[in-house]
Amino acid sequence: MSDNKEFKPIRAADAVDLVSWDLPQMSGPVSVGLQQKAGSEVTVVEEVLAAEKITVAELEEIRENARIEGLAAGLEEGRLKGIEEGRQQGQQEGYDAGYAEGLAKSDDDLKRAQSLLGQLVLEFENPLNTSASMLEACLLELVVSMSESVVQAELTERKGLLLDSIRDSLRMIPEPLGRVIIKVHPDDRAYLEPLLQVPGVAAELIPDPQVQVGGYLLEAENTIVKHEVEERFAEAVAQLKANMLTQADQGDE
Structure with a gap:
């Protein structure tokens, strides 16, 4: 083969032996290569399913x-x-x-x-009024307590006060006195012995535990004199409180 790759034109007179070439037809079987293998025939088998019967x-x-x-x-x-x-x-x-x-x-x-x-x-x-009232009540109770203690101490230590009180009661009893019974606390009887020597008075001292110390119960023919320290002290305290209440009301007005 020549190494010359240049194309040379062919004259029309020299082209009498050429055969024209057509494109292959794709609608039919196509032959490719030198050998062909016959295709196997495909057979479609329809399988019939039997319907199951249900009662x-x-x-x-x-x-x-x-x-x-x-x-x-x-x-x-x-x-x-x-x-x-x-x-x-x-x-x-x-x-x-x-x-x-x-x-x-x-x-x-x-x-x-x-x-x-x-x-x-x-x-x-009204804080001031409340405080003043409370203070006044406390002071009053303090005064009453101290006074009661002083009175009890005086009656215990100074038995002459009891003797003088009984003598004053005897002077107020109208004549004739007759027989006089004086009930006193057992602790006070020994201090009242001089009453038995009072001329013209037939006094009889009877100790009685129910009578308070410093008090007495005098019974004459037509007269009864009861002298209880606590009762007289309570009366005095009640009178004091009433006087203080009256003064407070007048001050408010």
């Missing part, structure tokens, strides 16, 4: 089983739904009840707080 009893049994399964599933679903709805309802009712109870308790606490606040306001409005 009426079996069909009813299937329906019954399906119904039972559906019933069980429905019951379970209904139970779960009922539990959830019941829980939600109970939770709501519990919330409402708790809210109402808490609201009522809050109202009670608020009313109690308002009452206490009102009392505090009243106390702060």
Whole structure:
């Protein structure tokens, strides 16, 4: 073969032996290569499925089983739904009840707080008057207690006071005195012996534990004189408190 690759034109006279070439036809079998393998014939076999025969009893049994399964599933679903709805309802009712109870308790606490606040306001409005009244009452009780202690001490230590009181009572009894009975506390009898030597007086001293120390009960023919220290002291205290109350009312006016 020549190495010259240049194309040379062919004369028309030299082209009488050429055969034209047409494109292959793709509609029929195509031959490729030198050898061809015959294709195997494909046969389609239709398989006939025989329908299974079901009796009426079996069909009813299937329906019954399906119904039972559906019933069980429905019951379970209904139970779960009922539990959830019941829980939600109970939770709501519990919330409402708790809210109402808490609201009522809050109202009670608020009313109690308002009452206490009102009392505090009243106390702060007149603090000086309240303090003065309390101080006055305390001082009065202190004076009464000290006075009672002083009186008891005087009657215990100075028995002459009891003797002078009995003599004054005898002078006030109208004549004739007649027989006179004097009941005194057993601790006071020894100090009253001089009464037995009073001229014209038939006095009889009788010890009586029910008579208080410093007191006496004098019984004459037509006269009874009762001298109880506590009763006389209580009368004096009551009179003192009444006088102080009157003065306080006059001061307010």
